[in-house]
Amino acid sequence: MLKLEKLTKVYKTGDKALSDVDLEVPKGQVIALIGPSGAGKSTLIRCINRLVDPSSGRAILDGVDITSLSARGLRRARRRMGMIFQEYALVERLSVMENVLSGRLGYVGFWRSFFRKFPQSDIDEAFRLLDRVGLLHMADKRADELSGGQRQRVGIARALIQDPALLLVDEPTASLDPKTSREIMRLIVEMCRERELAAIINIHDVSLAKMFVQRVVGLESGRIIFDGKPEELTPDVLTQIYGEEDWEATIEVVEDEDEEDEEAGGA
Amino acid sequence: MSSVALEDRVGKRWRKPHFITNPMLRWTLLIGGTLYLIAAFASLEVNWPRVYEGLERGWRFIVGFANPDFVSRAIDIREGMIESVIMTVTSTIVGVAISIPVALGAASNIAPLPIYLVCRFIISISRALNEIIVAILFVAIFGFGPLAGFLTLSFATIGFLAKLLAEDIEDMNKSQAEAVRSTGSSWLQWVNFGVQPQVMPRLIGLSIYRLDINFRESAVLGLVGAGGIGATLNTAFDRYEFDTVAAILLLIIITVMALEYISGIIRARVQ
Secondary structure (H helix, E strand, C coil), X not given: CEEEEEEEEECCCXXXXXXEEEEEECCCCEEEEECCCCCCHHHHHHHHCCCCCCCEEEEEECCEEHHHCCHHHHHHHHHCEEEECCCCCCCCCCEHHHHHHHHXXXXXXXXXXXXXCCCHHHHHHHHHHHHHCCCHHHCCCEHHHCCHHHHHHHHHHHHHCXXXXXEEEECCCCCCCHHXXXXXXXXXXXXHHHHCCEEEEECCCHHHHHHHCCEEEEEECCEEEEEECHHHCCHHHHXXXXXXXXXXXXXXXXXXXXXXXXXXXXX | CCCCCHHHHCCCCCCCCCCCCCHHHHHHHHHHHHHHHHHHHHCCXXXXXXXXXXXHHHHHHHHHXXXXXXXXXXXXXXXXXXXXXXXXXXXXXXXXXHHHHHHHHCCCCCCCHXXXXXXXXXXXXXXXXXXXXXXXXXXXXXXXXXXXXXXXXXXXXXXXXXXHHHHHHHCCCHHHHHHHHHCCCCXXXXXXXXXXXXXXXXXXXXXXXXXXXXXXXXXXXXXHCCCCHHHHHHHHHHCCCHHHHHHHHHHHHHHHHHHXXXXXXXXXXXX
């Protein structure tokens, strides 16, 4: 479904953020992209929806080469890729509902969006998604009145209303407490399962990643140096990715013990 | 851990490094600056006998304020005020409307370089030319009256508002705008959803502030024939009717204070 071929990004400063990255993500698969700060994780997912233009190589989504698209074609392709951000990146002075509906901008014309006259089907879907992430009662609140976890839920709703085939997720839990982090990760993974979405999740927290995904890709200095199941992440592999450290505690299996009560509370 | 050995630093005095490290240069600048300042003040000549005479004239002027005359020129004052208000409101609206696209073009994080340069050029022209000079030019072209004033104030508003708004756009939160772009929005939608909400409070605040400035300016522009309450004021001065002058100045002060008060309330509400 998503295929990266020799994707390379060299910044103007000469820093080589990505070199010859090959990666294939089948439909419905959620992968965690791990690696130290500066390894190129953020650049990699931004090269896929071209918030950053790759220097060479190709990114192919459902047979369409995104790297060669015109401005118009790129906008159409971006509709198929929902993005979830590190610091939520909600437009703070817009309401929760406007933030969610902004996910439909690729589908509606300028004047409709300017007067906030979105099609009824979009509005219904926005309410359904807000209900699903447990924030229906917040629809008309301003985004900056929400807590971190709530904001990220709105971010998830905004990405999903695009009706994407792929989610690009950039450090979704970086500024959240441990419990909220798990809730957010669980929500993302559940949504992907429900809608058969593929997802690439950049994540710092290795143990959190292991809890939720079936596949882990390790990036170091712009190269993929690990690609496998979470169980295969041995201390040796982590040393290769991050450098020397005692990794035993990190790879201990952590039970996702609060699953049941969360499902009840989150619905 | 660092290359500097700890023993060399422990027990030694520590002082914040000087902003200018070279002591020679530092002292030269400091002493030179002080000497210039003294020389500059010394060169301001004050003719004390002339000041003594002038005090009396100033006093007459101030006494005029004690009994302002709103009545004898009421019709002129009323017309002047209405003209000034119309001039102020229309020029602010037109100026703001033109400033918005110019500001977008003058924000380096949004605009491509050629557009950026053109818009920055427009802003510097507008800022370089003082209102009085522009007004004299427009009076020469369009003749006496409020049209020249309206055009002058619109022109001046562009330089003021576009510059400050562009700075606010450059300071905006990048990731909020990036998120809107990632949804597949068009450029205009991106501006409307990603940029505009972030700069709206500043735009409103600046527009109201400019309304206030434009009103004050309209009083001055009348002196060069560009209409408004300034023209009425000028006539009153020419006739040595200091009591009418006082009435007009009081009206201007009250209006400016009222605008200031209202703009404070509005700016607090749009945060």
